[in-house]
Amino acid sequence: MAAFLALTLSACGAQMPPLNFSVPNVGPSKVKLDAEVKSITVAIARPDEATGELPNGLEIVPPMWKTSLEEALTKMAIFKDDAPKKLSISVKVLKLDIPGIGGEFTTETGARYEVIDRSNGSIILTTDVNSKGTVPFEHAYIATVRQRESVNRSIQNNILQFLQQLETTKLNQPMIPATGVTAPVQGKGVPTS
DSSP: OHHHHHHHHSOOSTTSOOOOOOOTTOOOOSOOBSOEEEEEEEEEOOTTTOSSOOOSOOTTHHHHHHHHHHHHHHHHTOBOTTOSOEEEEEEEEEEEEOOSSOSSEEEEEEEEEEEEETTTOOEEEEEEEEEEEEEOGGGOSSHHHHHHHHHHHHHHHHHHHHHHHHTTOOTTSOSBOOOSOOOOOTTSSOOOO
């Protein structure tokens, strides 16, 4: 499976479509959130966090996912660059279940998105998004072409579902308010073992 995934996720041959997570047809949002996004991070879940398959060879996925999310947010123009409230968006890829063989390919993707208020650490939005990307046999004769396109569609659909949820987010009603408790700093009066 790892060798098959490496073949699928690497550039190989002129007929292979590129990995492309850019969400098509994103336009300006009618909703405007009075906040500025200062950072976006995308990471692969640890094995104990995963909710499904996370095959080896996914190192190229986070930077591409991040770029596609940034592009979509720019096109949406949902945030205000000069707003006093500063946010971070964190994405954790929980599942990327890519089928190994088949006529029709359906890739399942799961990711946890968190929108965090940088001033106090409260989590304004936390949501697990699950999506699918299906490519029928008629799409292409070569199975790896269908497989790769199913990955593209699944991640595009995942980002799109997050963008839709973002439009209903209430910035002043965090899902997980900050508790005011900070982690102790070693060497600052905290006993060490």
